[in-house]
Amino acid sequence: MIYTAVITNRGVEAATNVSFALQHSPKAAFLNSSLGNCSGSATVNCTMGMIPAGTSIPVTYTLQLSPDATGILTSSVSITTTKMETITSNNTMTTSTTIAPLPTVRFSQVSQTVYENVPTATVTVTLDVTPTFTVTVNYDVVGATAVSNTDYTLSTPRTITFSPSITTQIITISIIDNNIWTGSRTLNLQLSQQTNAALAQANTQLTLLDDDKVAYQLFLPYITH
Numbered sequence: 001m002i003y004t005a006v007i008t009n010r011g012v013e014a015a016t017n018v019s020f021a022l023q024h025s026p027k028a029a030f031l032n033s034s035l036g037n038c039s040g041s042a043t044v045n046c047t048m049g050m051i052p053a054g055t056s057i058p059v060t061y062t063l064q065l066s067p068d069a070t071g072i073l074t075s076s077v078s079i080t081t082t083k084m085e086t087i088t089s090n091n092t093m094t095t096s097t098t099i100a101p102l103p104t105v106r107f108s109q110v111s112q113t114v115y116e117n118v119p120t121a122t123v124t125v126t127l128d129v130t131p132t133f134t135v136t137v138n139y140d141v142v143g144a145t146a147v148s149n150t151d152y153t154l155s156t157p158r159t160i161t162f163s164p165s166i167t168t169q170i171i172t173i174s175i176i177d178n179n180i181w182t183g184s185r186t187l188n189l190q191l192s193q194q195t196n197a198a199l200a201q202a203n204t205q206l207t208l209l210d211d212d213k214v215a216y217q218l219f220l221p222y223i224t225h
């Protein structure tokens, strides 16, 4: 976030040895300032030097938000001068900015079914809001009656990346058809190890329906006479 503080000398004499001090929420880090001579982290001190009478000087500074910064972010600026001042109550300014909470990442469906003779099944993963930072989340199979590389193929690496402005991503699972009746098989997927997001619906189940016929065996009864 980029801030601009305008420092004005309303007096009739030049303000000398003016210092600029910045304090900010711990969820933000100081990056730089137009003053260019700042030091410190929790409290950042910069030197402004002399401000002529009746002059305004804009000071720009940049804070880098932590990815997990949410709620109210405060930034406070104070100036001091070695020149005798009659009014010091207007030497500090605090601004507050509301930071939106982290997006939540989830499977869009709790369960879905496909026939085994479809080439691929798609599982959708969504964010509830447009992310400010890149969001990543891992996914994996956490239980299945379907057999890997016999009933389905799921490629690796199993990581989804949401670039800023992206809210939907698709996992594509190759489904392997066969010609025998094996009944329905299931595949349970789980999201984990998310970054820059909170986890919501983390599990989904994909059911593979068999499209083949049940193989019945007919036995002729014995006939005796």
Ligand SMILES: [Ca+2]
Binding pocket: 116, 117, 177, 178, 179, 180, 210, 211, 212
């Ligand atoms: Ca089949």
Ligand SMILES: [Ca+2]
Binding pocket: 116, 177, 178, 179, 180, 181, 182, 183, 210, 211, 212
């Ligand atoms: Ca089958």
